[in-house]
Amino acid sequence: MVANEAKAELAAGKLAEYEQLSKIYDDIVKQTRPHLTVEGQGKILLALTDEDHQSQRQLATHLGMSPQSTSEFVAKLAKRNLVTLSKSTKDRRVNLVSLTDAGRQEITSAAQEVPPFLQALSEAEQDQLAALLTKITNAMYADIDAANPTLGVKFHKLFAAHYLKRFKK
Amino acid sequence: MVANEAKAELAAGKLAEYEQLSKIYDDIVKQTRPHLTVEGQGKILLALTDEDHQSQRQLATHLGMSPQSTSEFVAKLAKRNLVTLSKSTKDRRVNLVSLTDAGRQEITSAAQEVPPFLQALSEAEQDQLAALLTKITNAMYADIDAANPTLGVKFHKLFAAHYLKRFKK
DNA sequence: AAAATATCATAAGGGCCCCTGATTAATATG
DNA sequence: CATATTAATCAGGGGCCCTTATGATATTTT
Numbered sequence: 001m002v003a004n005e006a007k008a009e010l011a012a013g014k015l016a017e018y019e020q021l022s023k024i025y026d027d028i029v030k031q032t033r034p035h036l037t038v039e040g041q042g043k044i045l046l047a048l049t050d051e052d053h054q055s056q057r058q059l060a061t062h063l064g065m066s067p068q069s070t071s072e073f074v075a076k077l078a079k080r081n082l083v084t085l086s087k088s089t090k091d092r093r094v095n096l097v098s099l100t101d102a103g104r105q106e107i108t109s110a111a112q113e114v115p116p117f118l119q120a121l122s123e124a125e126q127d128q129l130a131a132l133l134t135k136i137t138n139a140m141y142a143d144i145d146a147a148n149p150t151l152g153v154k155f156h157k158l159f160a161a162h163y164l165k166r167f168k169k
Numbered sequence: 170m171v172a173n174e175a176k177a178e179l180a181a182g183k184l185a186e187y188e189q190l191s192k193i194y195d196d197i198v199k200q201t202r203p204h205l206t207v208e209g210q211g212k213i214l215l216a217l218t219d220e221d222h223q224s225q226r227q228l229a230t231h232l233g234m235s236p237q238s239t240s241e242f243v244a245k246l247a248k249r250n251l252v253t254l255s256k257s258t259k260d261r262r263v264n265l266v267s268l269t270d271a272g273r274q275e276i277t278s279a280a281q282e283v284p285p286f287l288q289a290l291s292e293a294e295q296d297q298l299a300a301l302l303t304k305i306t307n308a309m310y311a312d313i314d315a316a317n318p319t320l321g322v323k324f325h326k327l328f329a330a331h332y333l334k335r336f337k338k
Numbered sequence: 339a340a341a342a343t344a345t346c347a348t349a350a351g352g353g354c355c356c357c358t359g360a361t362t363a364a365t366a367t368g
Numbered sequence: 369c370a371t372a373t374t375a376a377t378c379a380g381g382g383g384c385c386c387t388t389a390t391g392a393t394a395t396t397t398t
Contacts, residue, residue, distance in 0.1 A: 262376070
């Protein structure tokens, strides 16, 4: 095995280790805190952050999931009081999904959450890490876009809008 | 908000972005490839990597899960031909769980998998990333150990043994 | 007005991870 | 030998994500 392959493997292993470890970390160390995912209910919240008051149809097509799944997740979010449903006045078939204050709060607090272990890095190192990860995620976005433009572009926009919001203004 | 908080938040956001993005990446870009997790079946495989031929009882206590769950995951792994079950000769109640060649293969191939997006980094950057992640995971291990010594230590050993194996020899 | 279409909800199912409770089979203990 | 105790399994459940099939309601099209 050549040297640079070994470096890449080490980095890959560390990334995998971090990913898996963060699950244990969340389970054991931290109190239950809002945690956004790109699946299920989290996906819906993210999409609503991008654009509020969407119909379930819109959500389903934007997110590439079946309307039935969308319905299920929206119902769960409504039960958690993170979104509200309201019938459209123009078309009484459609159910507009809107974020509640609690829903917005859920998103922003998840975004502002800084896990304690990041304090192990100096400011300079945090900068380095962010820069490296940006390179990686950009490469991932490129690959995703190459494989499936619509979905990839959509998520790119969602994430960018979400995580970089406060740095733009 | 002070400057260093902003840096930490950016780094945290990038980490979260990477984590979520890697799910999409796996779904969309890559062919289904072996992927180890610290949950369910993956947990069992990892434990067997640490020490093969364990009884389900041992696995359950080592991994901190119920014997029933252990039984379920072992059965699934057996169905996938990644482990074999054999009754102990000394105590015919116990079912020794052993990795098959396919099981071992599953683990090593998952460990050697280098995702394409890592090629976006130079060798020096891969080194940097590995170093930063090592600091982070060490901090996580410390926190986990503080909260729950046995589990944390156990996983630490598992991961270390697993991901660093080839660099030790 | 009738037919086609669109939106949404419900039901059923499958996969994953996990649990508690009860049962069978084997071993250890009194 | 009778009675725990132990290993493992079965049964049932809960939560998550996600699917297809089906039906109800509302709107558009003809």
